[in-house]
Amino acid sequence: MNLFRTKNITDMIAGTEKHGLKKTLGAVDLVLLGIGCVIGTGIFVLTGVAAANYAGPGIMISFVLSSIACAFAALAYAELSAMVPVAGSAYTFAYASLGEIVAFVVGWALICEYTIGAAAVAAGWSGYVVGLLKTAGIILPQVWTAVPADGGILNVPAIIIVVFLTYLLVLGTKESTTLNRILVFVKLACIAIFLFLAAPHVNTANWSPFLPFGWGGVTKGAAIVFFAYLGFDTVSTAAEECKNPNRDIPIGIIVSLIICTILYIAVAAVLTGVVPYSSLNNSEPVAFALRTLGLNFGSALVALGAICGITTVLLVMIYGQTRVFLAMARDGMISNKLVKIHSKYGTPHIITMITGAVICVMTGLLPINIIAELCNLGTLIAFSIVSIGVLVLRKRQPDIHRPFHCPAVGLIAPLAVIFCVYLMISLPLRTFFFCGIWYVIGMVVYFSYSRHHSALAEKPVNRCISQ
Numbered sequence: 092m093n094l095f096r097t098k099n100i101t102d103m104i105a106g107t108e109k110h111g112l113k114k115t116l117g118a119v120d121l122v123l124l125g126i127g128c129v130i131g132t133g134i135f136v137l138t139g140v141a142a143a144n145y146a147g148p149g150i151m152i153s154f155v156l157s158s159i160a161c162a163f164a165a166l167a168y169a170e171l172s173a174m175v176p177v178a179g180s181a182y183t184f185a186y187a188s189l190g191e192i193v194a195f196v197v198g199w200a201l202i203c204e205y206t207i208g209a210a211a212v213a214a215g216w217s218g219y220v221v222g223l224l225k226t227a228g229i230i231l232p233q234v235w236t237a238v239p240a241d242g243g244i245l246n247v248p249a250i251i252i253v254v255f256l257t258y259l260l261v262l263g264t265k266e267s268t269t270l271n272r273i274l275v276f277v278k279l280a281c282i283a284i285f286l287f288l289a290a291p292h293v294n295t296a297n298w299s300p301f302l303p304f305g306w307g308g309v310t311k312g313a314a315i316v317f318f319a320y321l322g323f324d325t326v327s328t329a330a331e332e333c334k335n336p337n338r339d340i341p342i343g344i345i346v347s348l349i350i351c352t353i354l355y356i357a358v359a360a361v362l363t364g365v366v367p368y369s370s371l372n373n374s375e376p377v378a379f380a381l382r383t384l385g386l387n388f389g390s391a392l393v394a395l396g397a398i399c400g401i402t403t404v405l406l407v408m409i410y411g412q413t414r415v416f417l418a419m420a421r422d423g424m425i426s427n428k429l430v431k432i433h434s435k436y437g438t439p440h441i442i443t444m445i446t447g448a449v450i451c452v453m454t455g456l457l458p459i460n461i462i463a464e465l466c467n468l469g470t471l472i473a474f475s476i477v478s479i480g481v482l483v484l485r486k487r488q489p490d491i492h493r494p495f496h497c498p499a500v501g502l503i504a505p506l507a508v509i510f511c512v513y514l515m516i517s518l519p520l521r522t523f524f525f526c527g528i529w530y531v532i533g534m535v536v537y538f539s540y541s542r543h544h545s546a547l548a549e550k551p552v553n554r555c556i557s558q
Contacts, residue, residue, distance in 0.1 A: 095190030118339040125347025131404030133319020135397035136215040139376020146312030147303040148363040153312035158352040163507030164474040166497040167481040169341035172327035173495040176336030180327040181473040188480035199533035203469030205412035210453035213249035216401040222375040223394040249454040257447030274399040281396020293364035314517035325411040337494035423544040478507035
């Protein structure tokens with residue numbers, strides 16, 4: 092069988108009309124979807140952890156490096172998502188440009204990004220909830236709020252929020268985006284409160300030394316806080332549910348990334364300016380900083396905003412994963428029995444519940460740092476392949492309609508790959524070991540099942556059907 096067979100873009104779009112999802116999303120929904128997924132664990136949790144362990148005040152530069160890599164990749168995503176408005180994000184783009192086995196590798200990477208990433212996000216949500224309750228005088232037993240590696244038995248709060256959001260996603264996309272809108276505005280207001288309250292207390296002495304771990308610490312910090320930017324690509328998974336994907340998807344990707352980058356750098360600057368960076372290695376650094384300043388009420392407000400922010404990230408990550416599974420099921424990469432569209436809700440309810448169950452197990456038992464590192468590597472691989480895919484399609488199909496053109500693609504796409512590879516090699520060695528195991532499992536799945544059931548194989552397979 093041809094491992095590099097590609098799917099026809101016209102056929103992809105036609106397939107969505109036959110087995111499509113409800114088109115309910117506009118440009119504002121997509122921008123808020125991007126912000127909803129990007130602003131969360133990264134700004135409220137990893138900012139402090141990465142500053143304390145890797146970059147110090149230089150975490151500001153780390154965010155800049157990560158944002159540059161994401162900006163280059165975002166332009167590639169914008170071109171492909173406008174040209175191929177089909178659920179599946181990078182997986183679908185790879186199938187159209189580089190071939191089946193590459194698409195499967197990207198899909199496997201996206202599973203790593205969304206499912207494993209959602210587990211890390213749920214753990215961060217739990218940390219802020221426990222901290223907020225502690226501020227109110229309610230102390231939850233550690234055995235039920237921490238994973239075994241941290242001295243607990245099971246992270247119950249993390250499991251509860253995953254179950255609730257999974258249920259919400261089963262009910263429908265519009266209902267989920269309505270909640271996302273509300274929580275996005277709440278968390279943006281809380282970030283503004285933090286900056287307003289904490290900025291006057293910035294002590295520039297806390298920025299010295301600016302690079303306590305050297306430049307190597309800055310690059311390692313960039314590789315870790317790259318997790319903070321996961322989400323802008325989730326906008327592309329919503330292409331099939333967008334009313335005007337040719338125009339709105341690029342807007343959603345680019346605008347959400349710009350807004351989030353500005354907020355990240357501002358919060359990082361203020362956070363490391365009000366308290367010593369070495370004290371930020373905890374699960375709620377932003378709220379901790381305000382408590383250190385004696386602003387307990389402000390700390391409680393920010394903790395509430397963090398909970399809202401992390402909730403939206405988790406919601407969008409679970410959503411993105413189910414849409415990737417939907418695309419893979421249509422193509423025969425996984426069993427289409429798992430991804431039936433509910434006749435009433437118009438959602439892939441079975442795979443949504445399975446995804447939620449897997450995330451519950453992971454977030455309840457695994458430590459957050461290893462989860463985040465694995466998620467980052469999988470995403471960087473996907474970003475690199477998408478950037479290469481843009482160049483390939485420009486060469487192979489130069490005349491196809493492109494509603495959005497990546498500017499200076501001959502420069503932007505290679506730079507995206509270079510920055511992504513640079514961040515990859517800055518990750519801890521153990522990450523590559525675990526990732527290697529992940530991809531070995533993936534190749535077993537592909538060669539034992541997926542290539543034989545592929546919709547492009549000689550023997551056709553049944554497509555995703557409605558219940």
